[in-house]
Amino acid sequence: MTTRIDRRFAALTKAARPALVTFVTAGDPDHETSLSILRALPAAGADLIEIGMPFSDPMADGPAIQAAGLRALKSGQTLKRTLAMVRAFRAGDDETPIVLMGYYNPIYSYGNARFLADAKEAGVDGLIVVDLPPEEDEELCLPAIRAGLNFIRLATPTTDDRRLPAVLANTSGFLYYVSIAGITGTAAPDTTAVADAVTRIKDHTGLPICVGFGVKTPNQAAAIGRVADGVVIGSALVEAIRTSLDEAGRATEGTVPAVTGLVRSLAEGVRAARQIAAE
Template sequence: MTTRIDTRFAELKKQGRSAFVTFLMAGDPDPLTSLDIIKALPKAGADIIEIGMPFTDPMADGPSIQAAGLRALKAGMSLKKTLELVRGFRQDDDTTPLVLMGYYNPIYIYGVDQFLIDAKAAGVDGLIIVDLPPEEDTELCLPAMKAGLNFIRLATPTTDDKRLPAVLANTSGFVYYVSITGITGSGSADTKVVGQAVSRIKRHTDLPVCVGFGIRTPESAQGIAATADGAVVGTALVDALRGSLDAEGRATGRTVGAVADLVAALAQGVRGAKQAAE
């Protein structure tokens, strides 16, 4: 079964360029503005959109993304409303791949079987669940694949060749390589080291490898996209969103544009990567 993610990577391969993958938290700073921002992303140049599922204990996230999750929860965001957001997006866009990213707990509470039915019906294409190791594949990974969703795994600088096959075993869609150890938003990615890591992962899999963490500028996006199949940016977008809010943390007339403008600039970097490499 071919998913929107598979289709998008096949198209990009034909075009000879890498994917630009954006991350934002569902419901940040409020559900309506969040939908407006996410709707603006494809036009601004996002190829794949990751949407964070707000959670009260986001242990792998840095301060920016933690704060985004708290803003969303304060605005009444829930997993059910996150799926409503996906449905709202799908009314106008049936091609851009959407990936939900977050933690297992909210899905477990929602009920795995019901969640997969509802996610698929809403138009979700894949899942990245950061706290479910391959040893727990029967919990969610295998049922998700059966439901026609890609299950995307994280590989890190500490994932050695012995561990990699387990990480890749039931992965589909793409592999998400975390370029630096630690939480999101810390440090910046070293393109040379990342290039070597991507080559190493590709010896074990035919899946596209996308690189995230530590990409904040069009230049760093271009550097990563030159060696990887995709560059993922989250913290920088969340920071741009936060910078546009008023003193009470509410959306302003600048909020959607602040994110879309940065996405457009980063997308130019990603799109210029292959030309620069040639």
């Protein structure tokens, strides 16, 4: 079955350019503002959207995304409201792929079968669950695939050629390559090392490879876009939200434009990546 993610990457391949994948936390800084940001992302240049599912113990996330999750939880965001947000987004956009990213605990608490049914009905296209290894595929990965959702796995600089087949076994949509060891948003990626890793992984799979963690500027996005099929931006967007808030932590008139303005500049960098490489 062809998914929105498959169709989007097929179109990008035809256009000979990498994807800009944007990450925002659902409900940050509040539900309505978060939905407004979500709706504005495609026009600003986002090709795929990852939505973080807020969780109280986000062990792989750096300070920026941890703080976003806490703001969202404080504002009353729940997994049910996150799915409602996707449903509201789909009312005006039936093309842009949506991937939910986060941890297994909220899904488990919601109920796996119920979650997968509700996610599919809401218009979710894929899942990234960072704390479920391939050895646990029967738990959620395989049921998600049967429900028609892509299950997207992470590979890291420590994922060697012996481990890679297990990581890729039930992965679909794309592979998310974590460009640095450690938590999100804490260091800049080494483009040469990323290029070597992408080349090595492509010997094992025909899936698109998107690279994230540490990409913050248009120049970094362009550099990664020259060697990868997609560039994931997360912490920089979450920081743009934070710095736009008032002293009480509430959204201002500048919150949505702060995010969309940054996305536009990052999109320009990503779109220029292959042009620069061809010159």
